[in-house]
Amino acid sequence: KKSKKKDDDKDSQLKSPIVVVMGHVDTGKTKILDRIRHTSVQAREAGGITQQIGATYLTKEYIAKATARMKEQTSKPFETKLPGLLFIDTPGHESFANLRARGSSMCDIAVLVVDLMHGLEKQTLESLKMLTDRSTPFIVALNKVILIDRCLDWVADEGAPFQLTFQRQKQHTKQDFENRLSGIRTEFAEKGWNTELYFRNKNVKTDISMVPTSAITGEGIPDLLDLLIQLNEKYMRRQLRFKEKFVCTVLEVKNTIGHGTTLDVILSNGTLRKDDTIIVCGMPPQGTIITNIRALLLPSEASEMRERAEYKLVEEVHASAGVRISANGLEHAVPGAHMQIVPRNLKNSKDHAKRREEIEKLSDEVQQDYTNVCLFILLL
Numbered sequence: 001k002k003s004k005k006k007d008d009d010k011d012s013q014l015k016s017p018i019v020v021v022m023g024h025v026d027t028g029k030t031k032i033l034d035r036i037r038h039t040s041v042q043a044r045e046a047g048g049i050t051q052q053i054g055a056t057y058l059t060k061e062y063i064a065k066a067t068a069r070m071k072e073q074t075s076k077p078f079e080t081k082l083p084g085l086l087f088i089d090t091p092g093h094e095s096f097a098n099l100r101a102r103g104s105s106m107c108d109i110a111v112l113v114v115d116l117m118h119g120l121e122k123q124t125l126e127s128l129k130m131l132t133d134r135s136t137p138f139i140v141a142l143n144k145v146i147l148i149d150r151c152l153d154w155v156a157d158e159g160a161p162f163q164l165t166f167q168r169q170k171q172h173t174k175q176d177f178e179n180r181l182s183g184i185r186t187e188f189a190e191k192g193w194n195t196e197l198y199f200r201n202k203n204v205k206t207d208i209s210m211v212p213t214s215a216i217t218g219e220g221i222p223d224l225l226d227l228l229i230q231l232n233e234k235y236m237r238r239q240l241r242f243k244e245k246f247v248c249t250v251l252e253v254k255n256t257i258g259h260g261t262t263l264d265v266i267l268s269n270g271t272l273r274k275d276d277t278i279i280v281c282g283m284p285p286q287g288t289i290i291t292n293i294r295a296l297l298l299p300s301e302a303s304e305m306r307e308r309a310e311y312k313l314v315e316e317v318h319a320s321a322g323v324r325i326s327a328n329g330l331e332h333a334v335p336g337a338h339m340q341i342v343p344r345n346l347k348n349s350k351d352h353a354k355r356r357e358e359i360e361k362l363s364d365e366v367q368q369d370y371t372n373v374c375l376f377i378l379l380l
């Protein structure tokens with residue numbers, strides 16, 4: 001009994017998995033997230049192309065609602081110890097390899113979006129390489145499969161789980177889908193990957209699970225969310241245990257009305273507090289920036305952080321989270337590298353030498369990390 005209690009305590013410390021959405025331009029990455037959030041970010045993007053990394057947080061209550069129709073399939077109640085999911089959207093356009101590398105470096109799991117009609121494209125292969133190099137687990141969303149213009153005579157059922165809608169299709173529609181699926185599995189096999197539809201996958205650890213989706217009809221979207229929860233819960237608990245060790249990456253440096261220059265960051269582990277002293281990589285010749293957090297702005301649930309989202313002022317935030325930081329002196333901050341905080345026990349320490357030494361060490365780490373990010377991109 002005692003050990004069960006202990007396990008429960010540990011579980012209550014799980015952080016939300018960070019899920020990065022990758023894939024070739026135009027495969028529907030933003031549209032899938034729009035569908036999940038009930039937003040229309042895709043329509044507002046210049047030329048429909050994502051040019052920044054975005055972040056969206058979904059609580060488990062939100063996911064429970066979004067996957068409610070899965071119960072018709074499984075009759076299992078939705079249950080998870082994970083607090084939620086933090087999604088990161090990356091641009092697919094070829095000139096944004098740096099942003100994709102950054103996105104893939106901080107995620108726990110990835111969704112690789114593939115357009116069934118186009119198969120594996122240039123940035124799909126590049127994404128596959130990034131995921132392999134970092135041994136990141138991933139699933140595949142086979143997007144744009146389900147529209148009537150895609151699979152022969154498909155009868156759409158808005159927002160339905162895939163299996164439910166699939167079993168109701170006519171025989172020749174099913175066959176058409178199977179043929180296309182088989183084609184894409186062959187393409188993956190040629191690149192050395194075993195793949196399988198997620199509900200037929202008996203070897204989850206070796207074969208990549210695929211979820212057919214339509215960002216337009218919402219079919220398969222509940223499956224995608226449900227699968228992400230299941231896989232993280234089952235195979236990644238250890239990795240997702242909340243730790244105080246601080247890990248945080250700067251995504252963007254931008255102006256926010258009323259706050260001046262701000263940083264959008266992804267907190268992957270640890271806690272960030274208002275009044276923390278942060279150490280951020282700065283453009284030469286200025287070098288490292290050391291400044292105090294003036295305000296922490298948390299975007300509201302299921303909103304896209306890079307949009308003009310509504311923000312709530314908070315005193316502290318725990319990983320995983322996307323959060324905006326307001327502070328003095330951020331004008332020359334560079335995005336892409338890790339950010340550090342001065343240990344709180346040293347913040348007001350009289351031992352100036354020790355404090356200086358620690359800050360120097362952390363500054364070196366921040367600069368080194370930036371060099372590593374640049375090198376990684378060069379080597380791609």
Ligand code: GDP
Pocket residue numbers: 023024025026027028029030031032042048049050092143144145147213214215216217
């Ligand atoms: P991204 O570049 O990967 O973020 O792709 P977008 O989300 O910008 O989508 C590219 C285009 O594909 C847009 O015109 C979308 O409306 C369209 N699209 C996205 N998902 C689907 C889908 O499931 N079915 C169909 N038919 N079109 C889609």
